[in-house]
Amino acid sequence: MAYHISPDQTAEVLAVATEEVLETMFFSTVLAEPEESASSLPEDSVTAQVRFRGNPCGEFTVGLALPAAQSAAENFLGLEFGAITHEQVCGVVREMANMICGSVLTRIESDTLFELLAPEILEDGQAARTGTTRVFDVDGNGLLQVTLRVD
């Protein structure tokens, strides 16, 4: 069966999955930002990407402004403010990408087995520029951008 879901439906799924994961696992509140905010992440943001196989195949990218990434990582690991290393922040952002991607695919690939490959940190620090994108503010600590691209 071919993959068919409209960009608007994809955007809605991205929002629901992101809110669910951030609120439940990172104890953070996200507020949707206007579409014009897309690709406006600062240069020092932390970005992770997950490729997935299934119907469809594609890739999912999550990028966070550094303060938002640090805050989310502290919440996730239960560490005190300022006690976290950059390596730990990257590990948590990889896991965040894994969880949001899994939550998205659970909603759009419910009748197929999908496989997530290991998340990777993107060195250039910028989120993907193609695909369906949503942008959120995380607890006032900066932007979070999620992008789903299907092959």
Next chain:
Amino acid sequence: MAFRVLIVDDSAAMRCFVRRVIELSGFEADVFLEAGDGKEALALLNANWVDVVLTDINMPNMNGEELLSSMAADETLRTIPVIVVSTDGTDLRRSRMLELGARGYVRKPFTPEELRAKLEALLGVPHIA
């Protein structure tokens, strides 16, 4: 009575989170072992007794499905209950893992209460609200 728990996940961050959530939930656990994949988990299981295994699915070297199959093929290890903790919430995946021998399935994201309830139901611990 406190339980011994093995957490299997290739993400160190997720292993840390699962352990913290179990502790926060009030579930009685006093020993936590950690493995980064199924192979490491089998090595630990052959040297240490645990009461329950919590495992991810997608991992390098030996994934969660292969770990379940290996445990099911071993007379001793097959008695240890396994709960799969995965981002994949589809009925198809859940059914597949339960068919392979998993005794429980928890979809990420999850709350401390959900994980505790699953552990207590599986291990026969009376739940005190």
